[in-house]
Amino acid sequence: MKKILQIALGVVAALGGFVDIGELVFNTQAGAAFGYQLLWTVPIGVVGIATYAEMCGRVATITKRPVFDVVRQRLGFGPGLITLIASEAINILTVAAEVGGIALVLQLYFADLPFRVLLLIAAVAIIFFVWVLPFEGIERIFGYGGLLLIVYIVAAVHLHPDWGSVAGGFVPHWQTGENTLIYWYFAVGVIAAAMVPYEVYFYSSGAVEEGWEEEQGDLMVNKANAILGFALGGVFSVALIIVAAVLFHPVGVNPEFLGTVALGSQISFGQTGLLLAALGMMFAIGGAAVEGSFAGAYAFAQFLGWEWGKSKHAKHSRRAPGFTSAWVLLFVLAFLIDLTGANPVLITEYAVVMAVVALPLTYLPVLLIARDERYMGEHRNGRLADALGFLYLGLLAIVSVVALPLLFATNHGSG
Amino acid sequence: MSAVGIHIDLGLRLLDDQLLDSDEHRCGRVDDIQLKGGPGSRTEVAALLVGPGAWTTRLRQPFSYVVDGLSPDHMHVIPWSEVTAVGTAVHLSSTAEELGLETRDGRNVQWAGAPPRRTVRVSELLRSNLATESGERLGRVWDVRVERQTKLPDERVNESWRVIGLITGGGGWQERIGLSPEGDPSEGEHFVPWDSVQELGDGVVTIAAAPSLR
Numbered sequence: 001m002k003k004i005l006q007i008a009l010g011v012v013a014a015l016g017g018f019v020d021i022g023e024l025v026f027n028t029q030a031g032a033a034f035g036y037q038l039l040w041t042v043p044i045g046v047v048g049i050a051t052y053a054e055m056c057g058r059v060a061t062i063t064k065r066p067v068f069d070v071v072r073q074r075l076g077f078g079p080g081l082i083t084l085i086a087s088e089a090i091n092i093l094t095v096a097a098e099v100g101g102i103a104l105v106l107q108l109y110f111a112d113l114p115f116r117v118l119l120l121i122a123a124v125a126i127i128f129f130v131w132v133l134p135f136e137g138i139e140r141i142f143g144y145g146g147l148l149l150i151v152y153i154v155a156a157v158h159l160h161p162d163w164g165s166v167a168g169g170f171v172p173h174w175q176t177g178e179n180t181l182i183y184w185y186f187a188v189g190v191i192a193a194a195m196v197p198y199e200v201y202f203y204s205s206g207a208v209e210e211g212w213e214e215e216q217g218d219l220m221v222n223k224a225n226a227i228l229g230f231a232l233g234g235v236f237s238v239a240l241i242i243v244a245a246v247l248f249h250p251v252g253v254n255p256e257f258l259g260t261v262a263l264g265s266q267i268s269f270g271q272t273g274l275l276l277a278a279l280g281m282m283f284a285i286g287g288a289a290v291e292g293s294f295a296g297a298y299a300f301a302q303f304l305g306w307e308w309g310k311s312k313h314a315k316h317s318r319r320a321p322g323f324t325s326a327w328v329l330l331f332v333l334a335f336l337i338d339l340t341g342a343n344p345v346l347i348t349e350y351a352v353v354m355a356v357v358a359l360p361l362t363y364l365p366v367l368l369i370a371r372d373e374r375y376m377g378e379h380r381n382g383r384l385a386d387a388l389g390f391l392y393l394g395l396l397a398i399v400s401v402v403a404l405p406l407l408f409a410t411n412h413g414s415g
Numbered sequence: 416m417s418a419v420g421i422h423i424d425l426g427l428r429l430l431d432d433q434l435l436d437s438d439e440h441r442c443g444r445v446d447d448i449q450l451k452g453g454p455g456s457r458t459e460v461a462a463l464l465v466g467p468g469a470w471t472t473r474l475r476q477p478f479s480y481v482v483d484g485l486s487p488d489h490m491h492v493i494p495w496s497e498v499t500a501v502g503t504a505v506h507l508s509s510t511a512e513e514l515g516l517e518t519r520d521g522r523n524v525q526w527a528g529a530p531p532r533r534t535v536r537v538s539e540l541l542r543s544n545l546a547t548e549s550g551e552r553l554g555r556v557w558d559v560r561v562e563r564q565t566k567l568p569d570e571r572v573n574e575s576w577r578v579i580g581l582i583t584g585g586g587g588w589q590e591r592i593g594l595s596p597e598g599d600p601s602e603g604e605h606f607v608p609w610d611s612v613q614e615l616g617d618g619v620v621t622i623a624a625a626p627s628l629r
Contacts, residue, residue, distance in 0.1 A: 063503040065433075072444070073431050077473045080431070305433050305444030305465075375503060 003217055007224045014203075014229025019149055019236045020288030021101040021258070022094075022193035022352045024281065025345050027237045028261045029413060030186040031244025032253055033179075036161075036169030039241055041187045043170070045194025046234035048395070050227050051388040052195070052363050055370040055381070056204035057222035061212040062379050066205040067197075067366060068302035074365035084303045086358040088330075091198055091296035093351035095334035098289035099123050100344025104258040105281050108274070116339060123335045126289050127328065135209050135310040138290055145283025149236055151276040155268040156242040166242060185406040185413050188399055189349070192356040194230075194237065195396070198295035200362070205298040209309050219379065240264075254414075256345060293334070297326035349412045356403040359396045367393060421565055423501075424558040424582060425460070425537050433504040434465065434493075434516075442511035446470040446490070448537040449530070450559075450578060454612040460561060460576040461534065463498070463505070465491040465516060468527045473538045488527045491516050495576075535615060543620045545583050548613060556620060558582040560606070581607040581620065 030038040056067055065073070068087075072080035102122035103115060110118060130138060175183035203226075212218035243264040248255055255261055258281070265277035294310070301308035301323040308323040337347065367389040371381040381389065423429070425448055434443045446469035452458030468490035471482050493507065493514055500506040507514065515522030530536070537559055545553040561576040584605045607622055614621040 065503055069433055073433075076426070077431060077446075077470055078475060078478075081474070081478075301441075302433075303444075305441055307441045 003221070007221050011225055011229045011232070014143070014225045014233065018194075018199075018230055018233025019146060019284045020094075020193075020196075020291075021097050021285050021344070021348045022189075022196060022288075023237050024101075024240065024258065024261050024285075025348045026186060026189040026193045026352065027240035028244040028248075028255045028264070030190050031241035032248035032255050033186060033413070034175075034183060035245040035249045036165050036241065037173070037175070038183070038186055038190060039166065039169030039238060040172040041190040042194070042234050042237045042241070044172075044395075045191040046230055046237075047388065048191065048392045049195045049199060050230040051385065051392060052366060053200055053203050053230060054223055054226035055366050055385060055389065056200045057207050057212070057226055058219060058379060059366065059370050059376070060204040060207035061214055061218050061222060062377070063369070063375050064208055065369070066208050066298065066302055067201050067362065068299040070369045071362065071365045072303050074368050075361070079361065080303060083358060083361040084299055086354075087197060087201070087299050087362065088296055090196075090351055090355045090358055091292050091299070092330060092333050092337065093347055093354065094196065094198060094292040095289050095296070095330055096337040096342075097344050097348035097351050098285050098292060099126070099331075099334055100338045100342075100347060101258055101285040102126070102282060102289065103338070104344055105262070105278050105285065108259055108262060108278055119335065119338050122286075123331060123338075126286055127331055129286075130290050130293075130310075130327070135206070138287075138310070139206065142283050142287025142290060146280060146287055148276050148280030149284055151265045151269065151273055151280060152239040152243055153235060155265050155273065156239040156246075158268050159243060159246040161242050161246050169241075181406060182410045182413055184402070185410045188356065188403050188406055189352055189413070190237070191399065192352050192359070192403065194234070195359060196352060196355045197359055197362045198292045198355075200366070201295035201298050202291040205294070205302075205308070214379070243268075256343075258345065289334075293327040293330045296330040297323050300326045346412065349407070353403045353407045356396070357400045360393060360400055363389075363393060363396065419565060420562045422560055422562050422579070423576070424560050425576075426541055426558040429460075429501060429505070430537060430541075432501070434463070434507060435504050436507050436511040436514070436516075437509055440511055442507075442514075442516045443491070445505060447473070449492070450535045450537065451531075451533060452578070453533055453535060454609075454614055456533075458535070458578040458609060460495050460578075462495055463493040464525070464536070465493060472527070472536075473542075489524045490527060492523045492525045494523075539615070540581065540620065543615070543618050545581070545607065545620050545622060547624050548621060549624065551624075553607075553622075554583050556581050556583055557605075578609050580609050581612070583607055 059070060060066055068084070071083050075083065099119060099122050103118035106118045106122065107115065133141065207222065212222065244255065247264055247267055248260070253260065262274055262277045262281065266274035269276070298308055306322040307320040309320060338344070369375055370389070371386055373380045430445055430448055432445045433441060434445065436442045443465040445463050446466060447464040448460060449462040449464055450458050451461035467486035468488060471479060471486045474482055491514070497507050497509055497514065498505060499508045511517045515524065525531070540556050540559055543556050545556060547553065558581070559578060560580050560582055562579045563574050563576045565574050582605055611623045612620060613623055
């Protein structure tokens with residue numbers, strides 16, 4: 001019974017934690033620009049992240065090696081360092097986007113305050129929560145709070161979309177015509193937003209922090225969290241696309257602001273809908289900010305072999321000073337980027353698209369270790385995990401080549 | 416019980432691994448491995464090298480040029496006798512403090528420009544190309560294979576690890592992607608016996624002509 005409860009709590013946390021500003025921006029913009037046509041990209045991203053998150057969790061449970069440990073060990077020092085530099089750049093941009101996103105949500109209610117003050121409030125509040133809460137508390141409070149975004153799922157149903165067209169959107173198809181490049185830009189964006197690497201850095205390090213053990217049945221917990229959690233998270237993405245397709249696509253609104261995303265819920269359920277959407281976004285984006293900053297600190301400490309971990313920090317604060325300094329520094333750098341006045345939605349787009357370039361370098365060593373019998377023994381990849389792993393690696397290699405050209409050619413989707 | 420030989424590739428299984436001290440405290444990574452010996456003599460793993468002073472030389476230009484001026488010119492040395500187990504991490508018999516890893520008192524430190532006599536760093540070998548005495552180039556060195564004679568076929572390290580050869584050609588990357596060739600690990604088309612190594616030069620490992628490599 002205790003295990004079932006643990007699985008349920010983990011799934012809910014993964015579900016709530018799946019949505020971040022990348023999902024909010026790309027899914028809403030994809031729905032507004034192309035209606036239901038890009039729905040097929042959501043399951044592609046979800047199966048990809050579930051495949052690799054399951055592998056990362058399994059490797060962490062069996063070998064006690066989180067992702068960046070594996071990256072350096074298998075790629076070697078030079079390529080590992082390049083992956084680290086790319087990942088840290090993306091993590092900083094991601095955290096900048098998330099902190100800016102929280103400030104944008106706060107702006108819905110505190111429009112009189114200067115934006116920079118809201119940024120400061122967002123950054124200080126997140127640092128405060130991370131400092132005082134234990135690891136499990138951080139994971140679950142933000143994960144559960146993010147569940148308020150269920151309001152979008154209810155809104156998607158409430159808006160009575162044409163379900164036949166919705167079903168048709170799940171059939172992959174080639175777009176031709178004048179908007180072809182923009183179509184593929186958003187297709188890449190939706191897939192990439194689901195597979196951003198910080199999620200697996202955080203997930204696998206969390207498995208080590210929580211002391212997952214094969215003997216305790218944690219491989220089952222891992223499988224349930226990765227597959228159910230992310231799959232249900234995909235439902236949020238689908239809901240965001242449907243709401244945008246019904247409300248914004250027919251009138252040609254381009255949701256360039258996070259407030260426009262919140263409007264989707266407000267139009268359906270009034271002020272209560274807006275409040276739920278705003279709070280849900282705040283938790284989801286706040287959680288992603290924490291995950292992004294921790295992911296950066298995990299990657300840095302694991303690459304250099306330093307002590308790391310929030311649990312360690314709580315018990316022996318003097319023993320993981322490098323890790324603690326790294327996530328605080330990451331927040332500071334992200335905050336400085338926000339202070340330049342850059343639009344958080346634009347930062348998000350750059351962060352997500354740049355993440356695609358680093359994805360193959362992150363996932364290749366994970367796949368190699370997960371299928372290596374010398375490390376994994378009987379828990380090495382089965383045929384399905386191997387097939388999906390190689391399939392997605394190939395897909396990511398292609399996507400990583402076209403992502404940046406698409407970003408610039410489409411003027412980040414603006415045409 | 417008679418001893419059995421276990422073969423391990425240092426680049427794949429030891430270099431870059433996490434170090435755990437006797438308190439299970441993470442205290443660095445295996446930034447390089449120091450071998451004692453050389454061509455024509457018994458060559459063994461002698462120590463693990465840790466810290467920026469050890470990994471700076473592993474960077475390629477222009478990164479090494481940039482980092483070289485900023486990083487310390489020394490590295491920490493962990494004698495091989497301090498290693499108790501090599502599994503998914505490297506376990507040590509003393510605390511990080513006792514080994515001088517987290518102190519600045521100069522214990523167990525080696526200057527980057529003054530390595531002990533008759534030592535070779537694994538990273539130097541991994542950066543090298545193979546060539547015969549007649550100058551024929553045979554590709555790069557992908558890994559360094561060692562053998563440990565042990566009565567205990569587990570992860571404990573209580574015997575010396577002796578270099579038996581170099582891995583070249585497709586053998587190294589095949590190992591890395593999990594396609595280990597079957598058969599005797601001290602034979603094969605990608606294996607160069609250590610006995611055939613004549614000289615270690617600047618980025619070049621010179622070997623006697625090895626028809627099996629052709």
